[in-house]
Amino acid sequence: MNNYKPGGTGQKQTRISKMHKTTEQKNAARSSAAATSGAIASGSTGSGKNNTHPKKGKPAQSSRLRTAREVALQTLVKVAEAGAYSNLQLNRALQDAQLSRQDAALATELVYGTISHQRTLDYRLEMLVTKGLDKLAVWVHQLLRMSAYQLLYLNRIPPHAAVNEAVQIAKHRGHAGISGMVNGVLRNMLRRLPEMQQPVSSEDPVKRIGLTYSYPDWLVGRWLSVYGEAGAEAICAAGNESPHASLRINSNRLSVEKGIALLAEAEIDATESKLTAGGIVIESNAGNLTQLEGYGEGLWTLQDESSMLVAQVCAPKPGMTVLDCCAAPGGKTTHMAELMNDMGRLVANDLHPHKKQLIQEQAQRLGLTIIEAVSGDASELSGQFPAEAFDVVLLDAPCSGFGVLRRKPEIKWTKSPEDIDAIAALQERLLDEASRLVKPGGTLVYSTCTIEQEENEGQINRFLQKHPAYLLDAAWPEPVLAPLLEAGLIGKDFQGALQLLPQHFGSDGFFIARFKRRD
Numbered sequence: 001m002n003n004y005k006p007g008g009t010g011q012k013q014t015r016i017s018k019m020h021k022t023t024e025q026k027n028a029a030r031s032s033a034a035a036t037s038g039a040i041a042s043g044s045t046g047s048g049k050n051n052t053h054p055k056k057g058k059p060a061q062s063s064r065l066r067t068a069r070e071v072a073l074q075t076l077v078k079v080a081e082a083g084a085y086s087n088l089q090l091n092r093a094l095q096d097a098q099l100s101r102q103d104a105a106l107a108t109e110l111v112y113g114t115i116s117h118q119r120t121l122d123y124r125l126e127m128l129v130t131k132g133l134d135k136l137a138v139w140v141h142q143l144l145r146m147s148a149y150q151l152l153y154l155n156r157i158p159p160h161a162a163v164n165e166a167v168q169i170a171k172h173r174g175h176a177g178i179s180g181m182v183n184g185v186l187r188n189m190l191r192r193l194p195e196m197q198q199p200v201s202s203e204d205p206v207k208r209i210g211l212t213y214s215y216p217d218w219l220v221g222r223w224l225s226v227y228g229e230a231g232a233e234a235i236c237a238a239g240n241e242s243p244h245a246s247l248r249i250n251s252n253r254l255s256v257e258k259g260i261a262l263l264a265e266a267e268i269d270a271t272e273s274k275l276t277a278g279g280i281v282i283e284s285n286a287g288n289l290t291q292l293e294g295y296g297e298g299l300w301t302l303q304d305e306s307s308m309l310v311a312q313v314c315a316p317k318p319g320m321t322v323l324d325c326c327a328a329p330g331g332k333t334t335h336m337a338e339l340m341n342d343m344g345r346l347v348a349n350d351l352h353p354h355k356k357q358l359i360q361e362q363a364q365r366l367g368l369t370i371i372e373a374v375s376g377d378a379s380e381l382s383g384q385f386p387a388e389a390f391d392v393v394l395l396d397a398p399c400s401g402f403g404v405l406r407r408k409p410e411i412k413w414t415k416s417p418e419d420i421d422a423i424a425a426l427q428e429r430l431l432d433e434a435s436r437l438v439k440p441g442g443t444l445v446y447s448t449c450t451i452e453q454e455e456n457e458g459q460i461n462r463f464l465q466k467h468p469a470y471l472l473d474a475a476w477p478e479p480v481l482a483p484l485l486e487a488g489l490i491g492k493d494f495q496g497a498l499q500l501l502p503q504h505f506g507s508d509g510f511f512i513a514r515f516k517r518r519d
């Protein structure tokens with residue numbers, strides 16, 4: 001485990017910030033990176049004007065709910081009241097509202113940005129709302145948060161537009177007293193903007209980072225103890241940025257160069273991934289990438305760059321027998337089938353029977369025939385398959401998900417330390433079971449999309465202690481190792497386990513460990 005460098009991420013961070021656009025430019029593309037979410041991207045200031053009444057310049061009654069800010073507010077209220085997942089709720093609202101591409105991008109930005117920054121927004125708003133935020137109706141609280149987010153973080157939105165639209169919404173939804181209060185609070189914030197935009201200063205690094213970047217103290221505390229102050233701060237900053245969209249080329253059908261050329265024909269700027277072979281990073285606002293012809297034709301799959309590494313680390317060969325224990329929706333399964341040139345046997349299991357169809361749909365779209373989708377609890381798989389039956393077993397385990405906060409910001413507020421303990425216990429059971437199914441001399445790969453030590457380094461250390469038949473395997477394919485070595489994330493003493501953090505390549509935080517079963 002030589003790539004853990006508490007506090008050692010500063011140098012890398014500088015390089016990354018040069019390589020990538022500013023936070024705000026990236027945020028404009030947030031929705032196109034919402035992977036298969038169906039959200040749409042652009043850099044709109046989102047006036048909602050396309051939905052105004054053509055003559056009076058006022059929102060028409062039938063389409064009033066269709067302004068970007070109304071759609072965002074409606075989504076935020078549902079997420080706050082019903083604990084709905086932000087991405088699912090937003091997709092539904094966007095589909096209903098039929099916003100212009102620009103306004104869909106603004107609504108997406110407002111939802112993710114407001115949820116992500118809610119602690120800092122509340123900290124600032126508490127200074128301005130005299131009766132206290134907890135006395136406000138949910139929708140008023142969410143409206144203030146969403147408007148404060150625009151004032152404090154989105155320089156491209158004229159402040160008066162943010163305030164005026166908030167007041168209009170308050171007038172439509174509430175009584176004059178509420179719109180007056182909203183107006184007063186936001187104008188006050190505008191007057192104190194330079195002070196309110198300062199990072200929060202505190203002697204206590206947990207408070208300083210938590211309040212400045214909007215994370216719960218318990219989470220910052222955990223990351224401080226593992227990654228050091230600079231490392232934890234870089235993780236928190238990167239977790240607030242917008243993810244870029246990326247595609248995995250179906251290598252059986254297309255080269256990366258051809259893929260980039262096809263995207264250029266659709267006026268989408270794309271470049272080859274610096275992290276992973278076969279990966280393409282979308283540089284421009286591309287809208288919903290699943291609606292492009294190439295997606296339907298199975299030329300590519302939407303997948304984060306870190307996630308693409310996992311199947312490459314598994315390195316299955318044509319003709320092998322492979323098991324993916326927790327496979328849905330099939331991103332890594334289909335990648336492994338592509339690497340196997342669609343030859344051999346690939347069993348894709350998931351707990352939930354309804355997810356079998358998701359895997360099958362992806363296999364069909366990509367023209368892959370060797371995938372056998374099954375459903376069952378991966379902690380009981382040895383009841384279904386003979387022991388030592390597979391050349392390669394992948395356990396892409398359910399996890400706390402702190403590596404994908406940019407796509408699911410509400411995880412910050414919904415997960416607890418107890419959730420981490422519970423999920424780590426499940427992972428341990430799944431890993432024990434998966435290990436029974438690997439042939440002697442075969443490969444076991446364990447991965448998560450989190451950066452929690454207990455689920456990652458701690459998990460594999462426990463595993464190695466319990467299973468002397470296994471050892472870590474550093475013989476990863478050279479194309480996987482090369483960019484990691486070049487970036488200084490691993491050295492010559494690499495042992496076979498990698499923790500990627502979101503600030504390293506601007507991709508998801510991921511953990512990957514490869515084990516070899518002794519002959």
Ligand SMILES: C[S@@+](CC[C@H](N)C(=O)[O-])C[C@H]1O[C@@H](n2cnc3c(N)ncnc32)[C@H](O)[C@@H]1O
Binds near residue numbers: 327349378379396
């Ligand atoms: C991280 S996701 C897998 C993502 C997938 N490997 C991909 O690349 O598309 C984890 C999956 O584990 C499944 N899961 C959760 N508990 C499970 C269990 N006990 N047995 C099998 N699958 C489980 C979930 O339904 C979820 O689809």
